Amino acid sequence: xxxxxxxxxxxxxxxxxxGANGLTTxxxxxxxxxxxxxxxxxxxxxxxxxxTAVLIATVIALPVGIYLGHVxxxxxxxxxxxxxxxxxxxxxxxxxxxxxxxxxGNKAVIIAAAxxxxxxxxxxxxxxxxxxxxxxxxxxxxxxxxxxxxATRVELPLAVPLIAxxxxxxxxxxxxxxxxxxxxxxxxxxxxxxTGIATQRYGQVLAGGIIVALVALLTDAVLGYVQRRVTxxxxxxxxGAKASV
Amino acid sequence: xxxxxxxxxxxxxxxxxxxxxxDALSIHVQLTLIAIVIATAIAFPLAILARRIPRLSGPIMxxxxxxxxxxxxxxxxxxxxxxxIGRTTVLIGLVxxxxxxxxxxxVVGLEGVDPDVVDAAKGLGYTKTKxxxxxxxxxxxxxxxxxxxxxxxxxxxxxxxxxxxxxxxLGQLMFRxxxxxxxxxxxxxxxxxxxLALVLDLLLMLAGRWVMPWKRTRVS
Numbered sequence: 001x002x003x004x005x006x007x008x009x010x011x012x013x014x015x016x017x018x019g020a021n022g023l024t025t026x027x028x029x030x031x032x033x034x035x036x037x038x039x040x041x042x043x044x045x046x047x048x049x050x051x052t053a054v055l056i057a058t059v060i061a062l063p064v065g066i067y068l069g070h071v072x073x074x075x076x077x078x079x080x081x082x083x084x085x086x087x088x089x090x091x092x093x094x095x096x097x098x099x100x101x102x103x104x105g106n107k108a109v110i111i112a113a114a115x116x117x118x119x120x121x122x123x124x125x126x127x128x129x130x131x132x133x134x135x136x137x138x139x140x141x142x143x144x145x146x147x148x149x150x151a152t153r154v155e156l157p158l159a160v161p162l163i164a165x166x167x168x169x170x171x172x173x174x175x176x177x178x179x180x181x182x183x184x185x186x187x188x189x190x191x192x193x194x195t196g197i198a199t200q201r202y203g204q205v206l207a208g209g210i211i212v213a214l215v216a217l218l219t220d221a222v223l224g225y226v227q228r229r230v231t232x233x234x235x236x237x238x239x240g241a242k243a244s245v
Numbered sequence: 246x247x248x249x250x251x252x253x254x255x256x257x258x259x260x261x262x263x264x265x266x267x268d269a270l271s272i273h274v275q276l277t278l279i280a281i282v283i284a285t286a287i288a289f290p291l292a293i294l295a296r297r298i299p300r301l302s303g304p305i306m307x308x309x310x311x312x313x314x315x316x317x318x319x320x321x322x323x324x325x326x327x328x329x330i331g332r333t334t335v336l337i338g339l340v341x342x343x344x345x346x347x348x349x350x351x352v353v354g355l356e357g358v359d360p361d362v363v364d365a366a367k368g369l370g371y372t373k374t375k376x377x378x379x380x381x382x383x384x385x386x387x388x389x390x391x392x393x394x395x396x397x398x399x400x401x402x403x404x405x406x407x408x409x410x411x412x413x414x415l416g417q418l419m420f421r422x423x424x425x426x427x428x429x430x431x432x433x434x435x436x437x438x439x440x441l442a443l444v445l446d447l448l449l450m451l452a453g454r455w456v457m458p459w460k461r462t463r464v465s
Contacts, residue, residue, distance in 0.1 A: 083398075086398055087443065089419075089438050090402070091413075095419040095431045099426060175316070176319075179318040179319065193322040197409065202326035209320070210323065212319035213316065213320070216314055217314055217315070
């Protein structure tokens with residue numbers, strides 16, 4: 001049980017949270033980076049990386065998914081995108097990027113994570129928009145709405161629950177992907193685990209595992225709450241959290 | 246001074262490291278297959294339990310959902326301190342994730358069986374066991390096969406994360422290639438990983454067709 005005791009000690013030592021020398025470390029070129037010995041700093045870095053990756057994925061995937069869903073074309077393509085991303089190991093993409101011109105570090109991780117964050121947003125936006133009841137669309141057209149008005153005022157509000165679910169799945173998945181950054185000299189909470197294994201401090205490994213797991217579960221819970229809040233009461237029963245295609 | 250060439254693909258790499266690549270690939274295949282077999286063996290009774298005792302269905306689905314949210318990297322970190330570095334740890338992680346996918350699909354498949362069909366079989370005097378094996382399971386097969394395919398493809402990708410505990414099949418080559426800045430090694434193992442997922446998926450699809458002859462003629 002000494003591992004558990006070590007993990008407890010790691011988690012209850014305040015210098016492990018705030019770092020021995022503060023949250024940031026100066027770099028050689030006069031800038032700064034997040035301190036590698038601080039859970040809080042690594043956590044902030046983790047969330048910033050996650051946010052950036054999901055933001056990039058959303059900016060690209062959401063408009064495409066909404067448009068394709070509106071015109072009801074490209075369902076085959078979205079399925080192919082989803083399936084390929086499932087078969088592609090994250091580590092493969094990470095190492096490929098790190099060895100390419102992109103280089104080691106957080107940039108490669110963010111790009112790889114953004115690529116994996118892409119499919120859930122795309123497929124859910126597509127399914128949400130294209131799944132709107134044809135009668136509802138017909139009624140809107142009968143009222144004299146233009147295509148644009150139908151898309152933004154009828155289909156989009158009805159698709160919001162599924163779009164929110166897609167964003168939630170993709171964010172939680174990104175929180176789970178970012179720890180792999182530690183393997184390619186990036187930052188984030190995975191560093192705790194990776195350093196622990198490299199130095200054979202298994203208490204720290206266990207503590208890191210607990211922290212990463214809790215962060216993922218917490219993110220899921222918070223976004224699940226948000227998802228329920230943005231879902232109109234009438235739609236709640238109809239669309240559960242549809243995860244995959 | 247020019248940097249030495251570092252191509253993404255080279256025959257030279259394959260010729261000189263062929264044995265290494267085959268080793269990594271065979272470890273990868275073994276881990277995947279063993280994990281899927283063990284996961285299926287555990288998932289099957291669990292799913293039937295969830296079906297027989299509806300009160301257990303909620304908790305089983307809920308717990309599997311929560312466990313699925315735990316990142317694989319964290320899971321390996323959680324069990325490695327107790328099971329050590331290496332094969333056992335990776336296998337436990339792989340079995341867990343595959344198990345979750347399989348149980349969910351089996352339960353969904355069993356719950357989706359048309360109640361009228363079940364009623365008809367009961368009316369014909371089928372026992373519970375016969376009902377399960379000759380009515381419910383065949384009807385749930387499409388969902389079960391879909392779960393098997395999804396679990397297999399995910400497992401092939403997940404094996405690479407085993408690098409964290411030093412036993413990642415082809416992931417080991419990716420990682421080594423990265424450390425040596427050897428692009429051909431990374432690209433070769435990445436392509437093999439994708440190909441393996443594709444081949445296993447295809448095999449399972451064909452197996453699905455073979456065990457569900459009634460699906461062949463229907464245009465869905």
